[in-house]
Amino acid sequence: MKESAPLTMKDIAQALGISVATVSRALQDNPRISKERRQVVQQYAREHNFTPNMLAESLRHSRVQPVKTIGVIIPELVHYFFSTILAGIEEEASARGYRIMVAQSMEHYEREVQLCQSFFENKVCGIIVSQAKNTQDYSHFRRLIDAGVPLVFYDRICTGVDASRVVVDDYMAAYNAVSYLIQTGCRRIAYYGSQMNLEIAKNRFNGYKDALLKHGLPFDEHLTRICDNRHDAEMITPDMFNDTPYPDAFFAVNDDTALGILYTVKRMGLRVPEDVSICGFSNGIRAVSCEPMLTTIEQHGRKVGEEAVDILLGHVEGRIPKEKVEKRVVRTRLIIRGTTR
Incomplete structure (x- = not known):
């Protein structure tokens, strides 16, 4: 209807x-x-x-013509990957005559709901969003789609909502990274990942697990932890060495977590990469400001942002039917540095 x-x-x-x-x-x-x-x-x-059109009201008494505005929701700007995505979104939107209105959900579901409502009230032409970690009720996204607001997810996509999305090849990235660790002689590879309610967490975990099985190594759940930040990595990692044989490698869901592992194992007197290899995911600035420099996965955040804008404006300007779900994948690249053999 x-x-x-x-x-x-x-x-x-x-x-x-x-x-x-x-x-x-x-x-x-x-x-x-x-x-x-x-x-x-x-x-x-x-x-x-x-629902009042707040943007229209503010422009009603202005000589300035209304601008074409895209709403963008970022989980947290402190993460290098999200900041590079935002740079790609802003550059692409500006080149095509649009402005962006940016807000952080701060990884809180309630704030995410409020931001969606605020963008709707301000009559943005569409919204680009990466969902918060703890979002499990998707009704606020469905309301936007039902109201005719074009919606594009990036990185953390919402499988409970039939909307366009841009992701990196998380599964293959993890599979290739863990395969490389195995090829360099690692046999007990620990995995630090995010909560499994996120699709990217499932894909990276499955890539890790399948790489082990493909190379004839057993999957050991005692080597896996829910850990996606530096603080937790520093707290958890010493316990990983209580039993022998201990891990000879770690694959982490992001660079921040990998750096927490690196700091901790060095503090414990272990050598990197001779005793322990470490691989991250992001290729942020901090990946080259540590000793040794971090082996990690380049996600091409700018490209993700550019593709998200291209899809959204395709919906807004009629090149892509609103009812069509556009899916695009940005390829990653393993960057080998000093934390692996």
């Missing part, structure tokens, strides 16, 4: 037999409108789920 058009102030004015200006003032609680009239207008707006 076709979605009804969003209620406008003009609709309210016609329904109540008053002017649009009166509706606008009443919704803003302007004292120039009687208290009784304000209550009538506000109650009608609530009952009919009226």
Whole structure:
């Protein structure tokens, strides 16, 4: 069934037999409108789920022409990968005559919901988003799609929502990295990954596991940990060496975690890579500011951002039908440095 058009102030004015200006003032609680009239207008707006177009209101009294704006939700800007994606989004959007409105979810589901609502109220032409770690209810994304707002996921895609997405080849990246560790002589490879509710976590874990099996090594669940940040890596890693034989390699879900492992094993007196090899995932700036420098996976974040904009604007401008789910994969590359043999 076709979605009804969003209620406008003009609709309210016609329904109540008053002017649009009166509706606008009443919704803003302007004292120039009687208290009784304000209550009538506000109650009608609530009952009919009226959402004000805040951007239009701000431009109503401006000589500046409305701009084409894309909403972007980043989990956390502190992560190198997300900052490079944002750079790609901004450059591509600007080159095509669009601006971006950026916000961080800070890895909180509730904030993510609020940001989606805020972008909708500001009438962005579409939204590019990477979901928060703990998001398991996807109704806020479905509401956007039902309202006709183009939505493109990147990196952390939402499998519970049928929307376009851009990802890197997480499975093959993990498979190739672990295969390389095995080829250099490693036999007990530990895995530090994220919660399995994220699709990227599942893909990287499966790549790790399949590489072991492909090369005839047993999968040992005692060598796997839920750990995706430096602090936790520094806390968990010493326990990995309580039993023998201990790990001779670590594959980490991101560079931050890998650096926590590197710092800890060196503090314990182990040599890297002679005793322990370490591989990260991201190829951020810190990967080359440690000793030895970190072997890791280049994710090509700028390319991810550019592809996300291209898909979104394809939906916005009609080159890609809104109902079509566009899926694109950006290839990764293993960067071999000093933390592996």
